[in-house]
Amino acid sequence: MALNTLEFECKAEAASVRLAAPVHYGVVGSGDLEVILEPRDLEGAVTVKITTPVAGFDAVWRKVLETFVNRAKLADVAIDINDNNASPAVVSMRLQQAFAETAA
Amino acid sequence: MKVERQWNTLERDTAQRMEAAARFIGPGKQVKVEDVVPLLEAVVRPGDKVNVEGNNQKQADFLAEALCKVDPAKIHDLHMVQSSVPLAAHLDVFEKGIAKKLDFAFGGPQSGRVATFIREGKLELGAIHTYLELFGRYCLDLTPRVSLICAYEADREGNLYTGFNTEDTPVIVEATKFRKGIVIAQVNKIVDKLPRVDIPADWIDAVVQSPKPFFIEPLFTRDPGLVTERHILLAMMCLKGIYGEYGVKRINHGIGFLTSAIELLLPTYGEELGLKGKCCTQLVLNPHPTMIPAIESGWIEAIYCFGGELGMENYVRARSDVFFTGPDGSLRSNRALAQTAGHYALDMFIGSTLQIDQYGNSSTATANRVAGFGGAPNMGCDAKGRRHSTDSWLKCGREVPSMNELIGDMPRGKRLVVQGMETFGEGRAPAFVDRLDAWKLAENAKLDLPPVMIYGDDVTHLVTEEGIAYLNRCADLETRMAAIRAVAGYTEVGLRAKPEETKRLRDDGIVKTAADLDIDPDTATRDRLAARNMRELVDWSGGLYNPPARFRNW
Numbered sequence: 001m002a003l004n005t006l007e008f009e010c011k012a013e014a015a016s017v018r019l020a021a022p023v024h025y026g027v028v029g030s031g032d033l034e035v036i037l038e039p040r041d042l043e044g045a046v047t048v049k050i051t052t053p054v055a056g057f058d059a060v061w062r063k064v065l066e067t068f069v070n071r072a073k074l075a076d077v078a079i080d081i082n083d084n085n086a087s088p089a090v091v092s093m094r095l096q097q098a099f100a101e102t103a104a
Numbered sequence: 105m106k107v108e109r110q111w112n113t114l115e116r117d118t119a120q121r122m123e124a125a126a127r128f129i130g131p132g133k134q135v136k137v138e139d140v141v142p143l144l145e146a147v148v149r150p151g152d153k154v155n156v157e158g159n160n161q162k163q164a165d166f167l168a169e170a171l172c173k174v175d176p177a178k179i180h181d182l183h184m185v186q187s188s189v190p191l192a193a194h195l196d197v198f199e200k201g202i203a204k205k206l207d208f209a210f211g212g213p214q215s216g217r218v219a220t221f222i223r224e225g226k227l228e229l230g231a232i233h234t235y236l237e238l239f240g241r242y243c244l245d246l247t248p249r250v251s252l253i254c255a256y257e258a259d260r261e262g263n264l265y266t267g268f269n270t271e272d273t274p275v276i277v278e279a280t281k282f283r284k285g286i287v288i289a290q291v292n293k294i295v296d297k298l299p300r301v302d303i304p305a306d307w308i309d310a311v312v313q314s315p316k317p318f319f320i321e322p323l324f325t326r327d328p329g330l331v332t333e334r335h336i337l338l339a340m341m342c343l344k345g346i347y348g349e350y351g352v353k354r355i356n357h358g359i360g361f362l363t364s365a366i367e368l369l370l371p372t373y374g375e376e377l378g379l380k381g382k383c384c385t386q387l388v389l390n391p392h393p394t395m396i397p398a399i400e401s402g403w404i405e406a407i408y409c410f411g412g413e414l415g416m417e418n419y420v421r422a423r424s425d426v427f428f429t430g431p432d433g434s435l436r437s438n439r440a441l442a443q444t445a446g447h448y449a450l451d452m453f454i455g456s457t458l459q460i461d462q463y464g465n466s467s468t469a470t471a472n473r474v475a476g477f478g479g480a481p482n483m484g485c486d487a488k489g490r491r492h493s494t495d496s497w498l499k500c501g502r503e504v505p506s507m508n509e510l511i512g513d514m515p516r517g518k519r520l521v522v523q524g525m526e527t528f529g530e531g532r533a534p535a536f537v538d539r540l541d542a543w544k545l546a547e548n549a550k551l552d553l554p555p556v557m558i559y560g561d562d563v564t565h566l567v568t569e570e571g572i573a574y575l576n577r578c579a580d581l582e583t584r585m586a587a588i589r590a591v592a593g594y595t596e597v598g599l600r601a602k603p604e605e606t607k608r609l610r611d612d613g614i615v616k617t618a619a620d621l622d623i624d625p626d627t628a629t630r631d632r633l634a635a636r637n638m639r640e641l642v643d644w645s646g647g648l649y650n651p652p653a654r655f656r657n658w
Contacts, residue, residue, distance in 0.1 A: 057532060060594050087528045088594045089334055089569040093625060100626070
């Protein structure tokens, strides 16, 4: 199965939340994904790298990630996603769960 | 002025046909397997309306195949009137030029061929019906001249036992036989004594023991192992925000995984919410195996069934306080009566769909498949003839701000019609679309109108991972569309939602997110399920449930 890589950068409107340590959440099961959040000095920005078998959903990926970054007010984080056909709802949920791990 | 005519032409015609068939019919109305095709050639005439029994469960498959073997030079232009067309043989009769026109309710696996045949001019489509609508027409303008039906057993006189899977048989036989039509039955076995008589012998004209048992599909079995955390989150929102909010007692569940999740959460989350005894006490439902834990936990008072479900025979027999069973102990299902109960006696239908448009109309039709909807539209609508009241029906109606626009200050309730699904379905197909594929299908298959499963004005609640939209609380179409957008997630429809508008809807209680319902999505985990796999369903049943081989995965 050919994998696509999607990379972009976004910046939260009120970016203020930084991570103390990297976090890993989820498994690449069917319809699921793993999320890695890593602190990195990016001048307040967030970078995203997605590896996925899905093609043609770039705009949806971008929107899901931007919404997450904005709601969490994230800054200086590198997000790495390995996806196996997760729906946007599942992606959104795993991102929130990964973020909740960092607070715990 | 009085007309001069004979008033029993149907009777005389039937007598002629039966005379031509007499040499193939032996004692006890029995026909040999090799005589079935000549029998059909004797009793069927060109242009006849013919019914082949079969729905989404049991199938008169042997007779369906026999009909394909008649000589098209002798028998042609048949008008097929039947519940569904899931078997290849159901469409082969059109390919071979034996049949010409089709009136039906449900397409199943052949729905792609139906669309192709219509385009190629091989099949003339009358209409796509709901089950009750079609049964109604059997008793009026679509009465079968010959019906080919299906039963488990016949006795030496021709009485039939349809048992667990009685389903459509009574309505087909009644409509056919009492208008002087001809009824031919295939049975799995001919026996000396039946467990009980479901259809009396004098309503039957011929019986054949088929070479192998009729085909039956375990369509309502869902493996709890496949219920996901998303299904569980949606199910929790439904239980708290709808079942509990309205105190809904009388319900029909669709066959998707969302409703399986709800069934498996009743004894756990449902009990945490204190809903036992207050919600979900009576159901119109096939014997879903995922209902076993709720039944065993004492939630359910009564279940009336459209049809049976493979493997549930012994369980149902041992729970006759809950299910409708005969003097012999086995289930009596009846699709027409279950549909009637579903239409008039339910307070809520909850199910899923493939697509829902920006106005709330939903359909499972895709551009190239004439699928039909079976019974869903009867469950998923507000029956206008209903006159009795229940608390949940009244509450749902009271919340409709526009109710007084047409009936003044007269109080009236409303059926809850709930559609629940993830915003993106299988293969990431968006569930929310601007325009249903049903429009393209209408064009491709030359239909008069797009096949809509549930019209927007009947949908009262929409549930997605984003929350619940209480559409019944919307004053006008504009508000409804905004509420739909608010729960449509990252679909094109959802991306048009405006944050300030969604906030207003949440303030007004028209949209509720999981957080608004005080549900933490992180707690929507599989350990909440009363049974997590097929094996645990068997355990709950005390070994009475006997899953078909393909579900025995332990």
